[in-house]
Amino acid sequence: MKAGFILKPKNTIEIKDEFLKIKEIFEKYNIEVLLDAISARALGLRGVDFEDLCKSVDFIVALGGDGTLISVTRRAYKFDKPVFGINLGNLGFLTDINPDNVEEFLKKFLKGEYRIDERMVIEIVYNEKKLYAFNDVVISKDIISSMINIQIDTNESFLNTYRGDGLIISTPTGSTAYNLSAGGPVVYPLTESFIITPICPHSLTQRPLVIPSNFVLEAKVKENFSKLILDGQEIYDLNDKITIKKAQKPAKLIHRIERNYFDVLREKLHWGER
Structure with missing residues (x-):
């Protein structure tokens, strides 16, 4: 062995x-x-x-x-x-x-x-490349004084446009990480779902949301000063839409x-x- x-x-x-x-x-x-x-x-x-x-x-x-x-x-x-x-x-x-x-x-x-x-693992498709996240995917602004607008669509319909400092899309495992500190819920780690939690939203009506893992999410950011962060460890400049879904295994x-x-x-x- x-x-x-x-x-x-x-x-x-x-x-x-x-x-x-x-x-x-x-x-x-x-x-x-x-x-x-x-x-x-x-x-x-x-x-x-x-x-x-x-x-x-x-x-x-x-x-x-x-x-x-x-x-x-x-x-x-x-x-x-x-x-x-x-x-x-x-x-x-x-x-x-x-x-x-x-x-x-x-x-x-x-x-x-x-x-x-x-x-559960998250698969991200960005610039035709597959990336993976175990805890969370974070879309974050890169300029302190500015706010970003993140449009989220699902395979079923338009979901929401989040305005604020950013957005966390977490696995249940990652629910006790950045998601928790941003006011998101604790989710039992062996469940399969996405936890969507806004970071310092412009409106208090923007609340955390838990959705099934069979949803496919598409995120679009209008601003060119945003970052894509995987598990708080891998950082990419975000200049195009990303697709987020549950990984196959x-x-x-x-x-x-x-x-x-x-x-x-x-x-x-x-x-x-x-």
């Missing part, structure tokens, strides 16, 4: 010792560890090109925080390999395995005592069987505390 590791891109040197400890645990259970070439160079180790790594491993490990897991899941999406995160970050909505319980998890993993969650996340989403919400969002 082979595992491909991708490390948090920033402060990589600081997590070298942690990686080497975890690598030793994996090898103790006869799991060969391959390290992504970019991560390896930062650590002064030997690595494997990302695409070659994804093709040759049985699963992928993101060592970092939620942002690392999101980036790895998006980049590795086309290879259809399951991903799990070992949490070295702060939030941990998606990365539910900590360095201290890696060995305990691996014992269960090798006995098949784990689960794979299938999470889901992303696969490996989790502990014991993981309970509502426990995560209570812990991370401090629900029920006075």
Whole structure:
């Protein structure tokens, strides 16, 4: 069995010792560890090109925080390999395995005592190129003092023209990210829907909207100072319409069987505390 590791891109040197400890645990259970070439160079180790790594491993490990897991899941999406995160970050909505319980998890993993969650992915067609987002697609203005107008049409009809600082189109997984901070709803991550949330809308009647995932959305922006942002990580100048739809296949996340989403919400969002 082979595992491909991708490390948090920033402060990589600081997590070298942690990686080497975890690598030793994996090898103790006869799991060969391959390290992504970019991560390896930062650590002064030997690595494997990302695409070659994804093709040759049985699963992928993101060592970092939620942002690392999101980036790895998006980049590795086309290879259809399951991903799990070992949490070295702060939030941990998606990365539910900590360095201290890696060995305990691996014992269960090798006995098949784990689960794979299938999470909806967004496919974006822009300038005849297919892009993917795991959390959200954001259309944002690029000038502080200006407002943008975003027209959204569906495969059924015209939906709305949003006027304000921008628009978030989120997956249920991404509902607890930028969507939540912009006043959007929390949506159970294994449902399949689009969450459309305006950013600082010009009118208070512009409210968040949840629609089925079988809708195909087309977004048009009149202004030429707007940006297309995928998962808060990939940024493109937006100068044409984009088409947004549910991708044909889901992303696969490996989790502990014991993981309970509502426990995560209570812990991370401090629900029920006075």
